[in-house]
Amino acid sequence: MKVALAMLAACVSLTACGGSAPNDTATQTSAQTSAPASGTGGSTQTGKVSANTASEAEIAAALKAAGVPNPERWAEEVVEYRPYAADDKDLTSLRQNLAKYNPGQETVDKIVSALTP
Incomplete structure (x- = not known):
């Protein structure tokens, strides 16, 4: 997939x-x-996937498409820190959790650019 x-x-x-x-x-x-069909899984019309509802594989695919290095590893981290507040459009809590791993601002920005809460 x-x-x-x-x-x-x-x-x-x-x-x-x-x-x-x-x-x-x-x-x-x-x-x-x-x-994924429209309205299923975690995909949206923007090409982003939901950090809350998409499978780890769907998140990894979205991260790979966004140019994130080692997308499978980062998808695992996204899933680990669920759930994310629906009103947190910038995924601030995810950014804070990812910062623990020192990925670099560009990588964090790419991860967040592929996701919706």
Whole structure:
């Protein structure tokens, strides 16, 4: 599923930049059918996933698409510190917990950019 979401993100990025998507129809079909349906799991229309409801795999895929190094490790940390307040749009509590690991501001910003509370 991580690969399918990453492929979908790559296809969208390439298309948005004027590039072309891969010609492998099987890969495209797999990516299209593996993406979570609207309103399910933790995905939203913004391409972000919910830090509260998305699975660890969905969070890892979103972090990978956002360019976060070692996304599986950070997804594990996101899940560990649940739940997050719905009105905490900046995920301040998550930022504070991640700071314990000294990931660097750029990494924290990338993690938060891929998530919603």
